[in-house]
Amino acid sequence: MSTAARRALVLAATAPVAGAMLAGPSFAADKTAAAATVGSPDAAGTLSDADRAMAAKLGERVNNPSLTNDGSSVSGVVLDSASDEVIWGHNASTALMPASNAKLATATAALDEMGPEHRFTTKVVYSNGTLTLVGGGDRTLSSDELGEMARTAVDGLKAAGVTNVKVRIDDSLFPEPTLAEGWRTDYYDDQVAPVRALSVDGKLSADTALDAGKVFATKLADRGVTVDGEVTRGTAGVGDVPVAQKVSPTVREMVRTMLKTSNNAMAETLLRMTAIEAGQPATFEGGTAAVRQVLGERYGIPLDNVVLHDGSGLSRATRIPAATIAAILDNATEPRNQYTLGPILEGLPVAGEAGSTLGPEYARFDDPNSKCAVNKVRAKTGTLTGAIALSGVTQGKDGRWKVFSFVENNSTAENSEITDAMDGLAATVNGCWA
Structure with missing residues (x-):
């Protein structure tokens, strides 16, 4: 089996399988079809018709007034998970406040440095x-x-x-x-x-x-x-x-909980325990140094314009471009990283999943444009005053897995309007909002 096929099956294997909320049409949809359609979009590296249509819609919808008047304060990118080809990008390298999307970096470092089965x-x-x-x-x-x-x-x-x-x-x-x-x-x-x-x-x-x-x-x-x-x-x-x-519990279980509920205190504790394991001081500075080392040196994730000050993303001085967040998620989909980083995919909230930050209690994926993506999108949320983010994975209309990241700063709209617009972008990637 090719590397691309294995990666598609890794993503399919992390799909939710339990609970009535996640029954029926699911995030994993059709494992066989997903595996059969992996590989580069085509020999010439051009986009499929479905991806071209999706990219065009994103180009329109990123300018939603609820996000920004001119699109300049939104950083976004969509990747084809199997080929790593960029399907769409918008200020993808612009570093913005990521809010709790920073927890994806913390999770990667904690799992890599301590190991998924480590306990305290x-x-x-x-x-x-x-x-x-x-x-x-x-x-x-x-x-x-x-x-x-x-x-x-x-x-x-x-x-x-x-x-x-x-x-x-x-x-x-x-x-x-x-x-x-x-x-x-x-x-x-x-x-x-x-x-x-x-x-x-x-x-x-x-x-x-x-x-x-x-x-x-x-x-x-x-x-x-x-x-x-x-x-x-x-x-x-x-x-x-x-x-x-x-x-x-294991670090694997803690990472799942931390991502699913966006637990700030757990993120900061994991950051310090990661620092200790890496031989760094158990401080914000020691922890973020360990994160940078894991991301940059061990996984080759680009850290240009990345500024980290904590493990939770509460810091208003932290900056991460959507391109880097997407690279962190894409790294977790690699088959060779499944054992170590698989808990990141498992911990991502599912659209419509009660008890998670994408649950109905947070009014996510409940408007006419995005409700079609319930159970089909798995993504990490991020919310601070002046910063909203949503980054995750979904299976596109063409059956191929997509990695996406959208980060918005400084919109003057109500948070509910911003999150509706963000959910709509994710539904666009999925293809259910055509």
């Missing part, structure tokens, strides 16, 4: 009458899991005749939190929390580590151990005795 460990250690809860970068840690760790710790304490302890937290895996370049102070605690190595229940607060320590202390008390004083912050010693631990 939260520990409890004991020394001299003190239990220390040690953060390991797990943003999925829950109150129930802290309760299980408390139960294990209490069993050991009681066996040793210990009934009174002090509790402290150790979140020293990451340095003291700071704002990223381009972050607004009002992002706390609405969009993201100060980035710490310990948290509980995914909550956003000024001190997620202290919150986790308090929950842990309560769980200990519930099991009959007296906690002396308030929860404090400290650093576990090398000689402290391990008494309990919790292992996180």
Whole structure:
């Protein structure tokens, strides 16, 4: 089987298969037809009739007044996934605020640097009458899991005749939190929390580590151990005795969740864990340096005009052209990258998928022009004040897989009008809005 055919089947294999919402005509449509039509558009490298028609429609629709008056503040590109041929482009190399489309870069680096099956460990250690809860970068840690760790710790304490302890937290895996370049102070605690190595229940607060320590202390008390004083912050010693631990879901699962729900806190935590794995400081600067190294040096993705300041895309100083975002996605469709980067395709929200950022609760793909693309488009959203993005994959009218990226900045229209226009562009790529 040719490389192009294998790539088409990789894309087909990542299609949603479960749930009534995704039943019927699906993103994967016809695997056999997709595999049969792969290859370059033709020997001369010219576009198919379907692609020419699609490109013409995009050329008209990118000038939608809801996006911009003259199209100058939109960066867009559509690629043929099998051949990598550019089907359509509009200011494709113009660097704009990508909003949460930056999470695609973070996901690529995290998966490549740590591996899809890597897990993080939260520990409890004991020394001299003190239990220390040690953060390991797990943003999925829950109150129930802290309760299980408390139960294990209490069993050991009681066996040793210990009934009174002090509790402290150790979140020293990451340095003291700071704002990223381009972050607004009002992002706390609405969009993201100060980035710490310990948290509980995914909550956003000024001190997620202290919150986790308090929950842990309560769980200990519930099991009959007296906690002396308030929860404090400290650093576990090398000689402290391990008494309990919790292992996180895999990086694969975290990336899926992070992309599906556009979880900012998880993106920033993954950025720091990636930095540590790459031998960089666990900071915004260390993390973005690791991302650039993975994208540029390992995958050859062009980074001209790319400026990164965080892992979530909240930074208003970050700039990424649509051409680079599309290259990141196209890289994930390569058969040789399926094991490592496949979770990116799996984590992309599906048009109309409840619980994702393309779900009906966000009024996406629900207008007359784009609703035909429900279940047929898989894409990462991005939303900041003055920036809307949508980048993903879909099977075109000719049965071939397309990679697209659209980034808009500074439209004065209502967000709902902008997202409707963006969804319409994706439906145009799919071909259902002819």
